[in-house]
Amino acid sequence: MEIIYNLLHLLLWVLGSYLLLNCFxxxxxxxxxxxxxxxxxxxAVNYRxxxxxxxxxxxxVVIIDSVKTALKHQYSGSFEVVVIADGLQPETIITLKTLGASVIxxxxxxxxxxxxxxFAMNELQSEGFEIAMILDVDNIMSDDCLNYINAAFEQHKKVVQAHRVAKNMDSSFAFLDACNEEVNNHLFRKGHAVVGLSAALIGSGMAFSFEYLRHLLNNIG
Structure with a gap:
């Protein structure tokens, strides 16, 4: 019985230490x-x-509005909006091309x-892109976003995570989601960056060196 008690005591200490480290x-x-x-x-000197x-x-539906907004973005260099279309309706693809976006x-x-x-990165390999900016279907770039991204690459960065914020808070759920987003931004991105660590990636609003991203995507499915 004493052995079981000591074992439980040890397990509680291990669990407590783990939780304490997380809190710290x-x-x-x-x-x-x-x-x-x-x-x-x-x-920047060079605009990629x-x-x-x-x-x-x-x-x-959402992709059409997002592309319209992205095409109006002001960037000192050249950029191209590329939609990687998986399961889009033919009418949507025609509309996107008419707007001026490239569709793969x-x-x-x-x-x-x-x-x-x-697949898309391999298709674009010969187009001379130096930066790949990945956006979710409902993401909108703020003013000068690409200029700031380019300036970061001017400082020899390979990967940049933009600060992603909620677009609206018109419901309780949307407000809670926005709070969660900002807490994560504060802890795992800004907090890390302040002490010189890499910020955690979110999954969108990310910019990569084009060839570096293409290399990373090899054999990923």
């Missing part, structure tokens, strides 16, 4: 996240050709974002 981790980055980061630069990628799966259609028995991205 969150508290530390919560505090350092209160400090300001250096102001992002916007000026950028592919703004919208991996899209059966989103026939993908067809897979089992669709994944990784396979769609890999």
């Amino acid at each position: 981790y969150l508290a530390f980055f919560g505090i350092v996240g209160l400090f300001n980061l250096p102001k992002s630069k916007i000026d 050709k950028t592919a703004v990628l919208f991996p899209t799966y059966q989103e026939n 259609e993908v067809f897979f028995e089992k669709s994944t974002k990784g396979k769609a991205m890999q």
Whole structure:
């Protein structure tokens, strides 16, 4: 009986230590996240050709509005809006091309974002892009977003995570989702960046060196 008691006592200590470390981790980055980061630069000598990628799966309405907004973005260099179309209706594809976006259609028995991205990156390989900016179907770039991204690459960055914020808070659920987004931004992105660590990637609003991303996507599905 004493052996069982000692074993349970040890397990509780291990569990308590693990939870305490988690609390210290969150508290530390919560505090350092209160400090300001250096102001992002916007000026650059070279303006890299950028592919703004919208991996899209059966989103026939939202993608049109997002592309319209993206095409109006002001960037000092050249950029192209590319829709990676998986399961879009023919009418949607025609509309996107009419608006001025490039459309790469993908067809897979089992669709994944990784396979769609890999196919598109290989298709675009010869187009001379230096930066690949990945957006979700409902993402909208803020003013000068691509200029700031380009300036970061001017400082020899390979990957940049933009600050993603909620577009609306017109319901309780949307408000809670926005709060969750900002808590994660504060702890795992700004907090990390303040102490010189890499910010955690969110999955969209990310920019990669084009060839670096193409290399990473090899054999991903």
